[in-house]
Amino acid sequence: MPAKTLVEKLAVLADAAKYDASCASSGSEKRKSGKGTGIGSTEGMGICHAYAPDGRCISLLKILLTNFCVFDCAYCVNRSSSNVERARFSVDEVVQLTLDFYKRNYIEGLFLSSGIIRDTDYTMEQMVEVAAALRTVHDFRGYIHLKAIPGASQDLIERAGLHADRVSVNVELPSDDSVVRLAPEKRPADIRRAMGGLRTRIEANKDLESTRARVRKFAPAGQSTQMIIGADATTDAAILDRSAMLYGSYALKRVYYSAFSPIPDATSVLPLLKPPLMREHRLYQADWLMRFYGFDRREIVEGRTDGMLDLDIDPKLAWALRARERFPVDVNTADRESLLRVPGLGVKSVDRLLSSRRHTRLRLADLGRLVKSLDAVRPFVVAADWHPGTSLDRLDLKARLAPEPRQLSLF
Amino acid sequence: MYTVDLAHETDFAGFRTAARRLVAHGVKPDAVVWRTGGGTDDLFAARQDLPPPTVAETEVRVPRAFVPLAEAVICHSAPERLSLLYRILYRFLSEPRLLEIASDPDVAIARRMEKSVGRDVHKMHAFVRFRELATPDGPHFIAWFEPEHFIEERAAGFFARRFAPMRWSILTPRRSIHWDLESLAFGPGARREDAPADDAAEALWLTYFASIFNPARLKVKAMTAEMPRKYWRNLPEAALIPDLIAGAEARVQSMIAAPPTEAPAHHHRLRARGETLMETAAETDIARLRAEADGCRRCPLWAGATQTVFGEGPDTAQVVFVGEQPGDKEDLAGRPFVGPAGQVFDEAVAEAGIDRTLYYVTNAVKHFKNEPRGKRRIHKKPNGAEIEACRWWLAQELQIIKPKLIVALGGTALQSLLDRPVKITELRGQFLEFQDDTTVFPTVHPSYLLRLPDPDLKARERQRFVDDLKRVAERIGVLA
Numbered sequence: 001m002p003a004k005t006l007v008e009k010l011a012v013l014a015d016a017a018k019y020d021a022s023c024a025s026s027g028s029e030k031r032k033s034g035k036g037t038g039i040g041s042t043e044g045m046g047i048c049h050a051y052a053p054d055g056r057c058i059s060l061l062k063i064l065l066t067n068f069c070v071f072d073c074a075y076c077v078n079r080s081s082s083n084v085e086r087a088r089f090s091v092d093e094v095v096q097l098t099l100d101f102y103k104r105n106y107i108e109g110l111f112l113s114s115g116i117i118r119d120t121d122y123t124m125e126q127m128v129e130v131a132a133a134l135r136t137v138h139d140f141r142g143y144i145h146l147k148a149i150p151g152a153s154q155d156l157i158e159r160a161g162l163h164a165d166r167v168s169v170n171v172e173l174p175s176d177d178s179v180v181r182l183a184p185e186k187r188p189a190d191i192r193r194a195m196g197g198l199r200t201r202i203e204a205n206k207d208l209e210s211t212r213a214r215v216r217k218f219a220p221a222g223q224s225t226q227m228i229i230g231a232d233a234t235t236d237a238a239i240l241d242r243s244a245m246l247y248g249s250y251a252l253k254r255v256y257y258s259a260f261s262p263i264p265d266a267t268s269v270l271p272l273l274k275p276p277l278m279r280e281h282r283l284y285q286a287d288w289l290m291r292f293y294g295f296d297r298r299e300i301v302e303g304r305t306d307g308m309l310d311l312d313i314d315p316k317l318a319w320a321l322r323a324r325e326r327f328p329v330d331v332n333t334a335d336r337e338s339l340l341r342v343p344g345l346g347v348k349s350v351d352r353l354l355s356s357r358r359h360t361r362l363r364l365a366d367l368g369r370l371v372k373s374l375d376a377v378r379p380f381v382v383a384a385d386w387h388p389g390t391s392l393d394r395l396d397l398k399a400r401l402a403p404e405p406r407q408l409s410l411f
Numbered sequence: 412m413y414t415v416d417l418a419h420e421t422d423f424a425g426f427r428t429a430a431r432r433l434v435a436h437g438v439k440p441d442a443v444v445w446r447t448g449g450g451t452d453d454l455f456a457a458r459q460d461l462p463p464p465t466v467a468e469t470e471v472r473v474p475r476a477f478v479p480l481a482e483a484v485i486c487h488s489a490p491e492r493l494s495l496l497y498r499i500l501y502r503f504l505s506e507p508r509l510l511e512i513a514s515d516p517d518v519a520i521a522r523r524m525e526k527s528v529g530r531d532v533h534k535m536h537a538f539v540r541f542r543e544l545a546t547p548d549g550p551h552f553i554a555w556f557e558p559e560h561f562i563e564e565r566a567a568g569f570f571a572r573r574f575a576p577m578r579w580s581i582l583t584p585r586r587s588i589h590w591d592l593e594s595l596a597f598g599p600g601a602r603r604e605d606a607p608a609d610d611a612a613e614a615l616w617l618t619y620f621a622s623i624f625n626p627a628r629l630k631v632k633a634m635t636a637e638m639p640r641k642y643w644r645n646l647p648e649a650a651l652i653p654d655l656i657a658g659a660e661a662r663v664q665s666m667i668a669a670p671p672t673e674a675p676a677h678h679h680r681l682r683a684r685g686e687t688l689m690e691t692a693a694e695t696d697i698a699r700l701r702a703e704a705d706g707c708r709r710c711p712l713w714a715g716a717t718q719t720v721f722g723e724g725p726d727t728a729q730v731v732f733v734g735e736q737p738g739d740k741e742d743l744a745g746r747p748f749v750g751p752a753g754q755v756f757d758e759a760v761a762e763a764g765i766d767r768t769l770y771y772v773t774n775a776v777k778h779f780k781n782e783p784r785g786k787r788r789i790h791k792k793p794n795g796a797e798i799e800a801c802r803w804w805l806a807q808e809l810q811i812i813k814p815k816l817i818v819a820l821g822g823t824a825l826q827s828l829l830d831r832p833v834k835i836t837e838l839r840g841q842f843l844e845f846q847d848d849t850t851v852f853p854t855v856h857p858s859y860l861l862r863l864p865d866p867d868l869k870a871r872e873r874q875r876f877v878d879d880l881k882r883v884a885e886r887i888g889v890l891a
């Protein structure tokens with residue numbers, strides 16, 4: 001078998017990496033290049049340099065170092081029992097590819113993960129070597145996200161965090177039982193320990209930074225995690241419970257939800273279906289409500305007996321329709337908390353609304369200039385020249401507010 | 412009627428000079444015509460049509476937020492941006508806090524223009540694609556780009572900060588931007604043909620773009636919302652999009668329809684090897700117990716915690732300290748008494764003169780019971796059933812260690828040991844007979860000391876705690 005060319009390896013190892021949802025490159029420290037330095041900068045907000053037809057942002061060169069793997073996780077394209085094509089990059093190849101892409105402004109940096117070869121530490125060490133070469137040999141100042149392998153030695157995690165902007169550990173599935181069943185070599189407790197260790201280390205660094213001027217940053221963009229949705233029977237209520245636990249315990253920047261999606265050469269253990277994209281979207285919306293809108297996860301999932309979110313309408317509207325007695329809300333007098341609960345009012349709209357109403361009494365037309373869709377907001381608010389009357393009591397309110405069901409269209 | 416000709420599209424200095432004078436004279440917005448790019452760079456021409464200079468023009472005040480807003484809006488391609496900015500400036504005379512009224516029509520339009528300019532800058536940062544050109548001075552990276560607004564100057568700094576060690580140029584129809592490793596220079600507009608037509612790395616980039624796309628997640632609208640078609644002609648990867656979309660459904664169907672295959676030989680070898688791998692056997696009884704407790708699910712608390720936090724210390728200890736349950740820090744570290752309460756405990760024990768090698772510390776409940784609250788979690792007291800479920804482990808720890816003395820730190824520990832709810836205040840400081848010639852000595856939990864708000868009371872209570880521990884020290888001395 002002839003050795004694979006770089007482009008052939010890239011095709012295999014990018015394909016193998018695409019099931020990881022995260023491509024974020026935001027929220028790190030500020031860095032820039034200068035005379036006599038290596039290239040690269042990070043300025044707070046990451047940049048999506050392209051979008052694939054799946055609507056996902058391409059911000060980083062997201063690849064695996066290798067898709068050879070000794071684990072046999074049923075949901076994974078790279079599991080040992082799969083017959084997919086295998087490839088392995090050398091450390092130098094990944095470094096060069098990252099630099100070549102970066103110089104052409106294709107990417108913000110690198111997101112490197114890997115199948116497990118030999119053992120955990122060997123694999124982790126290879127990934128750390130890529131990051132170390134980029135930072136120390138090439139003085140690369142762009143973004144690096146490294147996947148940490150649960151169970152890797154503390155020393156390797158330490159080196160990973162000193163080179164990378166973000167280090168993440170995937171919880172894989174929303175319940176421990178599912179992990180045990182579908183990823184038999186993975187141990188949920190190891191995954192949690194790894195996340196706990198990262199939080200402890202990141203916080204210790206923050207403490208040091210507050211007392212000393214020059215401290216080497218450790219994973220300045222924090223940690224995140226991902227869980228696959230729809231590969232097991234976990235309900236949305238249980239998923240949101242798990243997310244709340246993860247956010248509360250490990251100071252995560254994000255929990256990513258990744259709809260289980262068909263893979264080549266799937267196992268009969270997990271039959272393939274269309275990925276539950278709408279469900280994934282609703283979970284992100286619910287996640288947002290918990291983190292930025294003051295919702296308790298129980299408020300979001302109450303009202304349905306199956307523990308699932310409504311797919312037809314967003315979770316905020318679903319909540320508002322259940323809690324109609326809390327509406328209408330007067331946009332000229334209501335407090336911030338109540339305004340944030342109005343369907344169609346986002347955090348920015350509410351801030352602008354609060355600022356505006358100090359100087360003027362808001363009419364419906366004013367509101368129209370503050371929100372994206374007045375139609376969404378109108379039934380739930382009172383303005384100087386507007387009252388929804390009894391329309392809030394209409395039984396068909398949901399039908400009137402739900403978007404028209406539409407087929408996805410090819411273009 | 413006044414006419415103002417600005418030197419170029421984004422001549423903010425010219426706008427500011429003219430607008431100051433006009434507003435100082437109280438010239439109404441509809442009495443000014445604003446023009447740009449009239450083919451003249453002659454600033455005198457711009458001034459000819461203005462009212463005479465006045466001292467008042469140096470006194471024109473605007474809200475602090477106006478300057479950054481105006482600097483952005485002036486880059487918008489809409490010709491009416493200048494009259495809009497002047498109208499807002501004029502309205503400050505009677506409405507100095509106008510900018511705070513986001514619902515005002517003028518403010519709303521200005522903010523929308525600002526946002527549109529910001530987005531265009533962001534998209535330029537995202538969608539510029541450099542192509543490498545070999546020159547005698549080394550590689551020169553050149554890009555052709557067509558922004559929607561007049562943003563070249565505004566967007567250039569980002570590229571200088573990011574690509575400082577590279578020689579690069581970005582060419583647009585209106586402007587060209589050059590970086591010579593030292594400084595930025597702006598020149599006249601260019602043509603697409605002035606940039607290289609290809610680049611060696613582009614084939615790799617196209618391969619990456621095609622491979623990272625997941626055909627089962629086709630969301631064309633989400634893509635075009637963020638990468639509008641107007642940018643496609645300058646994005647090499649965009650040429651792949653129609654075929655990727657057209658082939659997506661068939662690819663998904665073939666994945667779903669494909670029958671399961673026989674696992675490759677290396678998989679079977681791995682599995683065979685895996686089965687022979689044995690967990691390293693624990694060497695002592697306590698180590699065995701610890702390993703067993705690691706997977707404990709005797710009560711539901713495991714689900715909300717990171718790990719079982721087992722006891723720590725020599726298995727020959729004469730004293731066992733039993734706390735309530737691990738806290739946030741203990742849960743993360745997997746070790747008991749390493750958080751704030753642990754610190755209080757360590758100091759008090761040292762002060763009482765108890766040798767670290769003499770005692771073992773553990774908790775009545777081995778998982779951290781908590782309630783997530785946003786970015787943190789709140790400690791919750793374990794209930795009777797949870798204490799009961801976890802006594803299984805504590806009892807075995809005590810059986811293996813066989814301490815002479817057990818110190819119950821707080822009510823939960825005492826409840827677990829005595830198997831009934833008890834008030835710590837009633838039994839504190841007494842040596843209670845326990846099974847197998849062991850004595851139980853109840854005192855407070857160190858976290859109680861942390862919760863006391865009054866510093867005097869805190870100091871007194873701390874001393875009482877240390878005194879309790881001194882009695883423990885004496886007792887061990889007696890026992891020894």
